[in-house]
Amino acid sequence: MKTLTPEIDSQPEAHQEHDHHQPPKGIMRWLLTTNHKDIGSLYLWFSLIMFFIGGAMAMVIRAELFQPGLQLVDPNFFNQMTTVHGLIMVFGAVMPAFTGLANWLIPMMIGAPDMALPRMNNWSFWILPFAFLILLGSLFMEGGGPSFGWTFYAPLSTTYSNDSTALFVFSVHIMGISSIMGAINVIVTIVNMRAPGMTWMKLPLFVWTWLITAFLLIAVMPVLAGVVTMVLTDKFFGTSFFDAAGGGDPVMFQHIFWFFGHPEVYIMILPSFGIISAIVPAFSRKKLFGYSSMVYATASIAILSFLVWAHHMFTTGMPVFAELFFMYCTMLIAVPTGVKVFNWVATLWRGSITFETPMLFAIAFIILFTIGGFSGLMLAITPADFQYHDTYFVVAHFHYVLVTGAIFSIMAAAYYWLPKWTGHMYDERLGKLHFWCSVISVNVLFFPMHFLGLAGMPRRIPDYAVQFADINQIVSIGGFAFGLSQLIFLAVVLKCIKGGEKAPAKPWEGAEGLEWTIPSPAPYHSFSTPPEVK
Amino acid sequence: MTTKPQNYYVPAQSIWPIVGAVGLFLIAFGAGFYVQQLNNDQSSGGYILTAGIAVIIFMMFGWFRDVIRESQQGLYSEQLDRSFRQGMSWFIFSEVMFFAAFFGALFYARMVSVPWLAGGSNNEMTHALLWPGFEAIWPLIMTPDGKETQAMPWTGLPLYNTILLLISSITLHFAHVALEKNKRTPLKLWLGATILFGIAFLTLQVEEYVHAYQVMGLTLDAGVYGNTFFLLTGFHGMHVTLGTVFLIILFVRVLKGHFSPEQHFAFQAGSWYWHFVDVVWLCLFIFVYVL
Numbered sequence: 001m002k003t004l005t006p007e008i009d010s011q012p013e014a015h016q017e018h019d020h021h022q023p024p025k026g027i028m029r030w031l032l033t034t035n036h037k038d039i040g041s042l043y044l045w046f047s048l049i050m051f052f053i054g055g056a057m058a059m060v061i062r063a064e065l066f067q068p069g070l071q072l073v074d075p076n077f078f079n080q081m082t083t084v085h086g087l088i089m090v091f092g093a094v095m096p097a098f099t100g101l102a103n104w105l106i107p108m109m110i111g112a113p114d115m116a117l118p119r120m121n122n123w124s125f126w127i128l129p130f131a132f133l134i135l136l137g138s139l140f141m142e143g144g145g146p147s148f149g150w151t152f153y154a155p156l157s158t159t160y161s162n163d164s165t166a167l168f169v170f171s172v173h174i175m176g177i178s179s180i181m182g183a184i185n186v187i188v189t190i191v192n193m194r195a196p197g198m199t200w201m202k203l204p205l206f207v208w209t210w211l212i213t214a215f216l217l218i219a220v221m222p223v224l225a226g227v228v229t230m231v232l233t234d235k236f237f238g239t240s241f242f243d244a245a246g247g248g249d250p251v252m253f254q255h256i257f258w259f260f261g262h263p264e265v266y267i268m269i270l271p272s273f274g275i276i277s278a279i280v281p282a283f284s285r286k287k288l289f290g291y292s293s294m295v296y297a298t299a300s301i302a303i304l305s306f307l308v309w310a311h312h313m314f315t316t317g318m319p320v321f322a323e324l325f326f327m328y329c330t331m332l333i334a335v336p337t338g339v340k341v342f343n344w345v346a347t348l349w350r351g352s353i354t355f356e357t358p359m360l361f362a363i364a365f366i367i368l369f370t371i372g373g374f375s376g377l378m379l380a381i382t383p384a385d386f387q388y389h390d391t392y393f394v395v396a397h398f399h400y401v402l403v404t405g406a407i408f409s410i411m412a413a414a415y416y417w418l419p420k421w422t423g424h425m426y427d428e429r430l431g432k433l434h435f436w437c438s439v440i441s442v443n444v445l446f447f448p449m450h451f452l453g454l455a456g457m458p459r460r461i462p463d464y465a466v467q468f469a470d471i472n473q474i475v476s477i478g479g480f481a482f483g484l485s486q487l488i489f490l491a492v493v494l495k496c497i498k499g500g501e502k503a504p505a506k507p508w509e510g511a512e513g514l515e516w517t518i519p520s521p522a523p524y525h526s527f528s529t530p531p532e533v534k
Numbered sequence: 535m536t537t538k539p540q541n542y543y544v545p546a547q548s549i550w551p552i553v554g555a556v557g558l559f560l561i562a563f564g565a566g567f568y569v570q571q572l573n574n575d576q577s578s579g580g581y582i583l584t585a586g587i588a589v590i591i592f593m594m595f596g597w598f599r600d601v602i603r604e605s606q607q608g609l610y611s612e613q614l615d616r617s618f619r620q621g622m623s624w625f626i627f628s629e630v631m632f633f634a635a636f637f638g639a640l641f642y643a644r645m646v647s648v649p650w651l652a653g654g655s656n657n658e659m660t661h662a663l664l665w666p667g668f669e670a671i672w673p674l675i676m677t678p679d680g681k682e683t684q685a686m687p688w689t690g691l692p693l694y695n696t697i698l699l700l701i702s703s704i705t706l707h708f709a710h711v712a713l714e715k716n717k718r719t720p721l722k723l724w725l726g727a728t729i730l731f732g733i734a735f736l737t738l739q740v741e742e743y744v745h746a747y748q749v750m751g752l753t754l755d756a757g758v759y760g761n762t763f764f765l766l767t768g769f770h771g772m773h774v775t776l777g778t779v780f781l782i783i784l785f786v787r788v789l790k791g792h793f794s795p796e797q798h799f800a801f802q803a804g805s806w807y808w809h810f811v812d813v814v815w816l817c818l819f820i821f822v823y824v825l
Contacts, residue, residue, distance in 0.1 A: 024547065028547070029547075031552045032547035032548055032549055032551075032552060033547060034544065034545050034546065034547060034548060112542075113541075113542050113544055114542075114544045116617040116620075116621070117617060117618075117621055118544055118545055119545055119548050119550065119551055119597070120551070120621075122548070122551035122552070123550075123551035123554050123555060126551060126552050126555035127554075127555045127558050127559070130555055130556075130558065130559035130562070131559075131562070133559070134559070134562055134563055134566065163570045164566075164570070166565070166566040166567075166569040166570045167562075167563070167566035167567075167570075169566070170561075170562035170563070170565050170566045171562060171566075173562060174558055174559075174562050177558070180625075180628050183624075184621050184624045184625060184628075185621075187620070187624055188617050188620045188621050188624070191620060192613060192616050192617050192620055193542070193613075193617070218624055218627055218628045218631070219627075219628075219631050220631070221628070221631075222628045222629065222630075222631040222632035222634075222635065223631055223632070223634065223635040223638075225632055225635075226632055226634075226635025226636055226639075227635060229765075230635075230636075230639065230765070232569065233754070233761070233765065236569050236572060237754055237755065238754060238755030239754060239755060239758075239760075239761040239765070240677070240755070240757060240758055240761060241639055241643075241758065241761055241762075244647070244651060244664070244678060245677065245678050245679040246677045246678070246679065246681070246755075246757040246758055246761070247643060247647060247648050247651065247674045247677050247678060247757045247758035247759070248643060248647055248758045248761070249642070249643070249646065249647035249650070249651075251647075252639060252642045252643070252646070252647055255638075255642060256635055256638060256639065256642075259635075259638070319655060319656075525544075528541065529541070
């Protein structure tokens with residue numbers, strides 16, 4: 001550490017010239033970096049690694065469910081797999097991927113020299129691997145890791161959980177701190193660092209959607225911190241927030257958790273909307289249809305997301321009035337979401353469309369996310385939900401919106417901006433192969449789950465009645481195929497970093513935005529002096 | 535201080551975030567272990583936790599030193615100052631939401647779970663079958679399980695504490711005004727007074743806790759009234775502690791001649807934080823003690 005101090009001390013004199021600096025070499029570049037592009041890459045790589053770890057857990061789940069009966073793992077370990085799979089995919093894969101994209105893209109899109117608070121930016125990334133180290137480490141401890149589902153409902157997480165719950169709680173705290181700091185950075189960057197002339201209604205939609213996402217993050221991650229703290233005190237310090245014997249209520253846990261949890265699902269989809277709103281116009285060679293309605297729709301979804309949390313708990317005990325309120329509010333969300341889908345389709349209308357890999361993923365997103373939205377509408381209907389609740393129908397629904405929604409949009413974004421990040425074109429043939437393998441297998445994987453759920457198969461069970469065997473086998477085969485297909489993505493990324501056709505500053509004919517005005521790969525420091533936006 | 539720099543200052547590499555990440559890791563890991571080990575006699579978790587806190591304190595010294603040095607060198611533009619201010623405001627907003635979770639629990643317990651356990655809404659059978667003798671009164675001095683406690687009155691210590699904190703907010707405001715008028719001596723006096731009020735508040739709070747535990751039988755595990763009481767006042771107390779540390783750092787910097795009437799983000803941030811903590815206490819006083 002001593003050797004580094006002079007560098008810190010000497011750098012104020014050099015700050016005017018820092019745009020000529022090349023990145024330092026070796027591991028220290030990544031540990032000490034304050035550069036938004038480095039931190040963006042760190043987030044994206046972290047997310048990809050977590051995606052494969054969480055995916056491996058999904059493979060364990062699907063392997064166990066390939067046949068009825070208990071074959072491979074014992075039920076407690078199965079529960080740990082479903083729990084940690086969910087936690088990793090939500091907090092380790094999807095959210096860091098979006099934060100990584102935000103870090104890479106937002107400063108370039110708004111003409112800023114970097115994120116507003118670069119050192120805090122580094123901090124918010126580097127605490128994340130440690131949080132997951134704790135969470136994954138708890139799996140190897142005596143008694144195993146968390147096994148109460150990623151929603152950690154009380155009393156499963158209090159009365160009936162094992163001692164590693166304490167580690168789970170503190171690792172969630174760190175994930176929350178990381179998200180809040182990341183979100184503060186994004187929001188301040190967007191509000192304060194826009195280039196002259198980059199007025200609000202000229203912002204790329206990715207920036208708009210992230211602005212609103214960041215607000216949601218700051219508003220609800222502290223609530224998650226609060227509820228895990230109550231779980232901790234209930235389990236270890238004798239409080240009874242979620243215990244009726246002491247005057248509390250397990251249902252209260254669900255209210256507080258879903259007050260976080262529902263905005264959280266929009267946190268995982270709003271940036272996707274921004275990505276799709278960038279890609280669809282680029283490959284349709286048209287302006288986005290209905291820009292301002294997109295902004296208002298995003299804001300409406302964000303506001304409504306605070307008023308719908310109890311649709312996750314229709315069967316857990318609420319007055320009928322409350323059930324109706326949450327049902328209608330939930331269905332209202334279909335309106336702004338419909339506006340978005342309509343606008344994307346209208347952008348496609350009479351465009352000169354080409355189907356490069358990002359566009360393929362974007363179109364698949366529009367169709368498959370809409371299917372996920374429709375099954376969401378079915379779940380929103382209170383009386384019908386009594387049938388669907390906690391069945392594989394719910395699993396099918398949220399995997400459609402999170403895998404073919406959020407993950408597909410992240411893939412689309414990766415293909416779309418890889419030339420800007422690496423300076424090379426990715427292998428289009430491999431990219432298309434990745435797309436077709438993914439889109440076919442993902443539907444084999446998740447579509448039959450709807451039927452399983454409607455037929456009454458409950459979620460989170462390692463064993464099931466024999467009549468579900470056929471469909472479960474199909475689902476598992478789809479699952480393995482989808483998992484393997486993602487290795488193609490890894491190959492594409494590695495190949496693109498190593499070499500390939502040189503990418504021009506603007507590799508996509510119809511692409512718009514400041515990020516395409518700088519060379520590919522983007523220089524280490526872009527826009528040290530802000531550009532003038534006309 | 536020279537003329538304002540035009541460029542946005544982007545710091546070069548810094549060691550402190552990764553030090554802080556290691557510190558937070560040790561705190562989380564150590565705290566997790568410590569809590570797990572509460573029931574047996576091991577104590578390794580406590581040592582890891584302490585080490586983590588030490589690392590974080592070390593990081594704060596280093597990081598603050600760098601930032602203060604850069605600020606004194608005049609590297610910070612007005613735009614950067616705005617970034618700091620906005621960042622601090624959003625941080626305080628996140629803290630508001632943290633407290634909102636616990637206030638939410640308090641309101642839910644009072645308005646929903648306790649009345650329902652006594653047969654409210656359509657829960658007559660719950661009441662009749664599970665705890666027929668249970669009565670819904672707030673503060674909940676007897677839980678459904680029959681655990682008894684006493685309610686903390688709002689008069690006495692809590693009232694003194696309210697007055698103390700309110701005065702401290704006013705003295706801090708006077709300190710701020712003095713800083714803006716560049717009157718250094720009143721600045722020192724008012725800021726010093728604020729710190730003393732903060733410490734006095736914390737002392738009385740400790741006394742209240744001791745009284746609650748030893749005399750009143752009001753403990754952390756005394757049912758949902760004790761739960762909300764201790765978690766809300768406890769987290770508030772932790773924030774007052776942090777705020778006091780913040781003010782002490784500011785005081786040391788004032789003694790060293792830092793801050794100008796034009797540029798004093800750190801002072802502003804500390805004062806916002808203090809006022810925020812004060813407002814939380816007012817809500818606490820009303821909803822936890824008085825009502």
